[in-house]
Amino acid sequence: MTEAERERFFLALGDRTRLRLLHLMGEDEVCVCFFVAVFGESQPKISRHLAYLRRAGIVAARREGKWMHYRVVPPRDAGAARVLREVVAWLASDPDMQADRARLANLCCAPRLPAELRDAPLPSRFVQLTR
Amino acid sequence: MTEAERERFFLALGDRTRLRLLHLMGEDEVCVCFFVAVFGESQPKISRHLAYLRRAGIVAARREGKWMHYRVVPPRDAGAARVLREVVAWLASDPDMQADRARLANLCCAPRLPAELRDAPLPSRFVQLTR
DNA sequence: ACAACATATTCGCTTTCGCGAATGCGTTGG
DNA sequence: CCAACGCATTCGCGAAAGCGAATATGTTGT
Numbered sequence: 001m002t003e004a005e006r007e008r009f010f011l012a013l014g015d016r017t018r019l020r021l022l023h024l025m026g027e028d029e030v031c032v033c034f035f036v037a038v039f040g041e042s043q044p045k046i047s048r049h050l051a052y053l054r055r056a057g058i059v060a061a062r063r064e065g066k067w068m069h070y071r072v073v074p075p076r077d078a079g080a081a082r083v084l085r086e087v088v089a090w091l092a093s094d095p096d097m098q099a100d101r102a103r104l105a106n107l108c109c110a111p112r113l114p115a116e117l118r119d120a121p122l123p124s125r126f127v128q129l130t131r
Numbered sequence: 132m133t134e135a136e137r138e139r140f141f142l143a144l145g146d147r148t149r150l151r152l153l154h155l156m157g158e159d160e161v162c163v164c165f166f167v168a169v170f171g172e173s174q175p176k177i178s179r180h181l182a183y184l185r186r187a188g189i190v191a192a193r194r195e196g197k198w199m200h201y202r203v204v205p206p207r208d209a210g211a212a213r214v215l216r217e218v219v220a221w222l223a224s225d226p227d228m229q230a231d232r233a234r235l236a237n238l239c240c241a242p243r244l245p246a247e248l249r250d251a252p253l254p255s256r257f258v259q260l261t262r
Numbered sequence: 263a264c265a266a267c268a269t270a271t272t273c274g275c276t277t278t279c280g281c282g283a284a285t286g287c288g289t290t291g292g
Numbered sequence: 293c294c295a296a297c298g299c300a301t302t303c304g305c306g307a308a309a310g311c312g313a314a315t316a317t318g319t320t321g322t
């Protein structure tokens with residue numbers, strides 16, 4: 001990992017929106033529309049921050065038709081991977097971050113999803129075998 | 132630790148000069164003049180970066196007469212402290228960073244220090260019992 | 263008291279970053 | 293084929309960050 005890549009790695013973590021994104025992903029894969037819904041932020045803003053994290057090698061994207069899923073991936077550099085694991089653990093213990101998780105859970109387990117999430121693929125931890 | 136403090140923490144790590152400073156300190160305390168000598172950078176530049184790290188709660192300063200010593204300190208937040216420990220370990224395995232350590236060692240163990248370091252207090256790992 | 267030393271801080275400039283608004287692009291359903 | 297959807301990217305602006313040069317501040321030796 002070059003010096004510039006390492007700088008980009010830490011700068012990518014130096015923004016509360018990007019940290020919230022990382023925490024909401026956790027060990028799971030999350031669709032972009034859920035980030036927009038949980039954070040109440042504009043879609044271009046979320047998209048730009050995800051691009052930033054992607055360029056820093058911290059998340060990976062997977063397209064499923066028109067739906068884009070994102071997940072945290074361990075960076076190729078072992079040292080960076082260890083740092084990132086500690087970061088995610090740190091975020092997991094934060095009450096404000098946990099509120100985001102709660103909002104995601106409330107959303108996904110609601111009797112009826114809002115219109116704009118009606119056909120959205122749920123994060124796998126919320127997928128029931130019977131729907 | 133507030134959201135803003137956490138952002139500042141990561142942004143503080145998002146600069147190669149500040150990372151080199153952290154690595155050169157390691158577990159030791161280092162005088163400002165050695166940073167200037169090893170990096171070959173201007174004193175105001177080094178000073179400003181140290182101030183940045185200080186404000187981020189990553190280093191602490193100790194004045195000894197006119198000499199200023201800096202050392203890495205564990206942040207008060209336990210999560211931040213764990214992340215920082217991983218960061219320092221990561222830096223320790225980096226060849227370019229190790230070159231800085233080598234330059235510091237060469238400097239401190241030289242038969243004669245350069246004039247501007249003549250009276251400077253050496254990092255404790257280079258202090259011999261007999262001088 | 264004062265000059266010299268070591269370091270911190272400010273000023274002004276340039277570069278980089280974050281964001282709303284707008285737009286571009288790939289996919290999908292009719 | 294085309295409109296609608298989901299998302300990525302660009303534009304332009306304001307804010308933040310990095311740095312050289314200059315200066316301020318505390319300490320020390322004469």
